[in-house]
Amino acid sequence: GAVVSQHPSRVICKSGTSVKIECRSLDFQATTMFWYRQFPKKSLMLMATSNEGSKATYEQGVEKDKFLINHASLTLSTLTVTSAHPEDSSFYICSAAGGERTYNEQFFGPGTRLTVL
Amino acid sequence: AQSVSQHNHHVILSEAASLELGCNYSYGGTVNLFWYVQYPGQHLQLLLKYFSGDPLVKGIKGFEAEFIKSKFSFNLRKPSVQWSDTAEYFCASKGGGGNKLTFGTGTQLKVEL
Numbered sequence: 277g278a279v280v281s282q283h284p285s286r287v288i289c290k291s292g293t294s295v296k297i298e299c300r301s302l303d304f305q306a307t308t309m310f311w312y313r314q315f316p317k318k319s320l321m322l323m324a325t326s327n328e329g330s331k332a333t334y335e336q337g338v339e340k341d342k343f344l345i346n347h348a349s350l351t352l353s354t355l356t357v358t359s360a361h362p363e364d365s366s367f368y369i370c371s372a373a374g375g376e377r378t379y380n381e382q383f384f385g386p387g388t389r390l391t392v393l
Numbered sequence: 394a395q396s397v398s399q400h401n402h403h404v405i406l407s408e409a410a411s412l413e414l415g416c417n418y419s420y421g422g423t424v425n426l427f428w429y430v431q432y433p434g435q436h437l438q439l440l441l442k443y444f445s446g447d448p449l450v451k452g453i454k455g456f457e458a459e460f461i462k463s464k465f466s467f468n469l470r471k472p473s474v475q476w477s478d479t480a481e482y483f484c485a486s487k488g489g490g491g492n493k494l495t496f497g498t499g500t501q502l503k504v505e506l
Contacts, residue, residue, distance in 0.1 A: 280436075308492055319483065319498040320437075369437070373492060380425065380444065382494060384437040 278304045280372050282385035289360055290393055297355045297388045299370030305350035307374030310382060311343075314367040326353050350374070360392040395420045397486050399497035406474050406504050414469040414500050416458075416484035424488040426467040428458055431499075432480045440482075443467065454478070479504045 279302040289295050299309055308327050312320040324340075326332040326347035334340045342364075344356040353372075357364055367389050371382035400415040418424060428440040441452025448460040458469045467484060484497040 310493075317499075319496045322493060322495075325493065371437075381439065381442065382492075383439075384429075386436040 278302075278372070278383040280306075280370065280383045280385040282370055282388050284388060285386060286389045286391075288391045288393065291361055292359055294356055294358045295360055295390060297357075297368055297370075297390075299353045299355070299372065299385050301351045301372040301374075301383070304372075305374055306353075306372035307350065308372070309347055309353035310371045310373075311345060311353075311355050312369045312371070314369055314387070320369060323355075357390065360390070362392045365390055365392045395486055395488060395495040397484050397495050397497035399482075399484055399500050401500045402498065403501045404503070406502070408476055408504055408506055409473045410504075412469070412471040412474045412478075412502070414482055414484075414502070416467045416469065416497060417465050418467065418484075418486040418488075418495075419465065420486055420488035422488055424486050426458075426460060427485040427487070427494070428452065428456070428467075428469050429483045429485060430480045431483065437483070440469070474502075474504050476504050476506055478502060 281300045283298045311323045314320050323338045324332045324334045324345050326345050328347050328350050332345035347353040367387050369387040371384045373382045396419040398417050426443045429437045430440050431437050440456050441450050443450045443460045451457045456471050482500045485494045
């Protein structure tokens with residue numbers, strides 16, 4: 277199957293700082309990448325959908341100025357949590373889709389655990 | 394808005410027991426359905442998917458699911474579970490021509506020796 281990586285896997289930061297999370301499709305070109313947030317014992321909540329070269333589409337209730345998403349190439353999307361606060365602590369997961377190999381299916385990264393002190 | 398409900402939040406089974414996890418979706422049009430598994434400390438992996446055709450779908454590791462349109466259901470089954478099946482299982486749907494997945498709340502399965 278197609279491989280998606282995320283970096284870093286864990287990050288701890290102070291309140292008020294910004295954190296960037298990278299999502300890469302390693303062996304296919306991802307025309308679309310998705311960012312999810314997973315709360316403990318809860319489901320994955322879609323935050324936004326990003327298409328290469330265009331602005332991300334955010335789900336209702338997700339602050340686009342707080343969660344900046346950039347999808348600059350067909351293999352890389354980044355999520356920047358700006359001015360992070362303790363309530364932003366969560367598990368962030370990306371997925372990628374695109375091309376014939378991954379038609380109609382999303383492949384998920386391993387996730388990033390963010391802890392804001 | 395689409396929704397997916399998983400009725401069992403926690404399931405505990407002994408090895409060799411049969412498994413059935415419930416999943417109901419809300420979208421009334423053409424729908425794609427998925428079951429994902431998340432093993433402890435690992436990322437989501439696709440178990441199986443339904444797009445069209447035979448409503449009984451076979452996936453990896455001996456899992457299967459049956460699409461019953463009249464019941465809006467897509468239950469996951471395995472005749473005989475193993476300790477290594479301990480994981481969280483998520484049902485998801487995609488409909489309306491878009492790419493977005495809607496996930497259920499997940500079912501934590503624990504298989505005891």
